[in-house]
Amino acid sequence: MIALSKPCRLVTLALSLALTSAASAQAPYPNRNITLVLPFAAGSGTDTTTRLIGKELGVALGVNTVIDNKAGANGSIAASYVARSAPDGYTLFVTTNTTHSANPYLLKTMSYDPVKDFTPIARTGDLPFMLVINPEIPANSVADLIALAKKEPGKYSYASGSSSAIVSGATFARLAGVDLLHVPYKSSPPALTDVIAGRVSMMFVDVPTGQPHVNGKALKALAVTTKQRSALLPELPTMDNTVKGFDITSWQGYLGPANMPKDIVVRLNAEIRKIVERPDIKSQLAERGMEAFSGPPEEFDAFLKEQLVLWEKLITAAGIEKQ
Incomplete structure (x- = not known):
């Protein structure tokens, strides 16, 4: 056996590390865990649906x-974190209209650009919202609630844990002509606790977060926020039935940092679409309050830009000032 001098051992070690690093860099994507960053707390609608899709995505890609x-901060903390991450496909953002449609018109200072700082990967569907009230309130319809609020201006309040909830509450107050106090929260679960x-x-809360409490009689659901009745909650009327012009939908999708390699985007999009289009997954997502569907990255990109225009109109019409 030949003993190597110390300088030779150092050179050999350096060469070995370099070769290992090069081999890792050339390994096909993905070859390690993928982190899915969410702008909302555990237990939120985005969280429950992402855990299902994310698990299947890991299985499809052969990683965890x-x-x-x-x-926090209307999702800005999560959005900024992803925007500053390496665009290598190992840090992805599962988000909604809160960070990518509404925040530019709700926040005075933005720590990220919803278009320039991200790569659209795949839309995964819509999360319809519904209006829920404390069951002690003597109202069984939106019309009843409006009548109560008009009878005692300033008595009633609405909680919010997302931009969709903020805009829905303000839009309701404006269109119905009622005086409501806004009580903001960092996320939906603690807001619901206080309701x-x-x-x-x-x-106004996403269906997956609110429905279990409605089923358990801890909350009373009055209407959905979409203009058409939701296939998930066909028994609930729409807000538009009583408050004409009310139509607000929350979407969900996957994005990465800007400048992600095209081949990684194509691979992720293909796998996510396969998962979302599976009948068993569609059914499980429906149980969690999500209307699942998807499409190519280019379609999602165009949709994101259209939503920015739409939400600017919604927020301006609601008279919400930037905070």
Whole structure:
């Protein structure tokens, strides 16, 4: 056996590390865990649906997916984190209209650009919202609730844990001509806790977060926010039935940091679309309150830009000032 001198051992070690690093860099994507960053807390609608899709995505890609909930600042904390991550496909953003449609018109200072800082990968569907109230409030319809609010201006309040909830509440107050107090929260679960406890009167909430409490009689659901009745909740009327012109939908999708390699985007899009289009997954997502569908990255990109225009109109019409 030949003993190597110390300089030779160092050169050999350096060469070995370089070769290992090069081999890792050339390994086909993906070859390690993928982190899915969410702008909302555990238990939110985005969280419950992402855990299902994310698990299947990991199986399809042969790696583990890790959920990283970064709630706060209307999703800006999570969005900024992803925007500053390496565009290598290992840090993805599962988000909604909160960060990519509404925030530019709700926040005075933006720590990210919703278009320039991200790569659209795939839309995964819509998360319809519904109006829920504390069951002690003597109202069984939106019309009843409006009548109560008009009878006692300033008595009733609405909680919000997302931009969709903020805009829905303000739009309701404006179109219905009622005086409601806005009580903001970092995310939907703690907001719902206070509605259930009676500390806040009502809330517009995504179906997967609110429905279990409605089923358990802890909350009363009055209407869905979409202009058409939801296939997920066919028994609920629309807000537009009573408050004409009310039509708000929350979407969900996957994005990465800007400048992601095209081949990685294509691979992720293909796998996500396969998952979302599976009948068993569609059914499970429906149970979680999500209307699942998808499409190519280019379609999602165009949709994102259209939504920015739409939400600017919604927020301006609602008279919401930037915070």
